[in-house]
Amino acid sequence: ETGVTQSPTHLIKTRGQQVTLRCSSQSGHNTVSWYQQALGQGPQFIFQYYREEENGRGNFPPRFSGLQFPNYSSELNVNALELDDSALYLCASSPDSQETQYFGPGTRLLVL
Amino acid sequence: DAKTTQPTSMDCAEGRAANLPCNHSTISGNEYVYWYRQIHSQGPQYIIHGLKNNETNEMASLIITEDRKSSTLILPHATLRDTAVYYCIVNNYGQNFVFGPGTRLSVLP
Numbered sequence: 608e609t610g611v612t613q614s615p616t617h618l619i620k621t622r623g624q625q626v627t628l629r630c631s632s633q634s635g636h637n638t639v640s641w642y643q644q645a646l647g648q649g650p651q652f653i654f655q656y657y658r659e660e661e662n663g664r665g666n667f668p669p670r671f672s673g674l675q676f677p678n679y680s681s682e683l684n685v686n687a688l689e690l691d692d693s694a695l696y697l698c699a700s701s702p703d704s705q706e707t708q709y710f711g712p713g714t715r716l717l718v719l
Numbered sequence: 720d721a722k723t724t725q726p727t728s729m730d731c732a733e734g735r736a737a738n739l740p741c742n743h744s745t746i747s748g749n750e751y752v753y754w755y756r757q758i759h760s761q762g763p764q765y766i767i768h769g770l771k772n773n774e775t776n777e778m779a780s781l782i783i784t785e786d787r788k789s790s791t792l793i794l795p796h797a798t799l800r801d802t803a804v805y806y807c808i809v810n811n812y813g814q815n816f817v818f819g820p821g822t823r824l825s826v827l828p
Contacts, residue, residue, distance in 0.1 A: 711762050713761070
């Protein structure tokens with residue numbers, strides 16, 4: 608059984624650009640949550656997808672958007688990148704929307 | 720805001736038990752206590768969770784007070800690889816995790 612995987616591991620973008628981050632959920636899991644972790648802080652919840660539908664959203668602007676696919680993998684899209692978007696982006700999957708979340712290794716995004 | 724308070728940092732000698740406290744005085748009856756840890760720049764790793772009863776698995780033990788207002792995570796024989804930031808989270812199934820700053824545990828040789 609494979610765990611949660613994320614790609615790419617590192618990414619450098621410039622202000623104003625758009626970025627897509629990808630997450631493959633653990634086998635048998637139908638729920639994916641995304642978190643942003645700034646340096647020195649705990650992860651902050653962005654949103655959750657359950658069976659391809661958004662199932663909750665944190666305090667992030669609409670330029671943060673997502674998708675979940677029929678195989679339950681997921682994408683996080685960020686438009687109009689700002690310097691403050693530089694962070695570790697974490698994806699977590701769970702067997703169902705109300706169960707323990709298991710995190711991937713993260714994608715480190717640097718916006719210049 | 721996180722519903723838990725934890726010490727900012729703790730030290731533990733290698734081979735000794737590490738006892739990490741967490742206060743969650745406003746916990747409600749249907750909220751679980753979860754513990755995760757994060758080793759430098761990696762994704763958080765699930766450790767253990769519980770509702771009322773004490774729990775034990777291959778990684779740790781979780782002791783929850785009878786009034787559920789506080790808990791302690793116990794790593795029975797800490798190793799250098801246990802050096803990490805430990806997060807205590809209260810969570811109602813169906814909500815997403817609210818992480819605080821956690822406790823930075825340093826295991827010393």
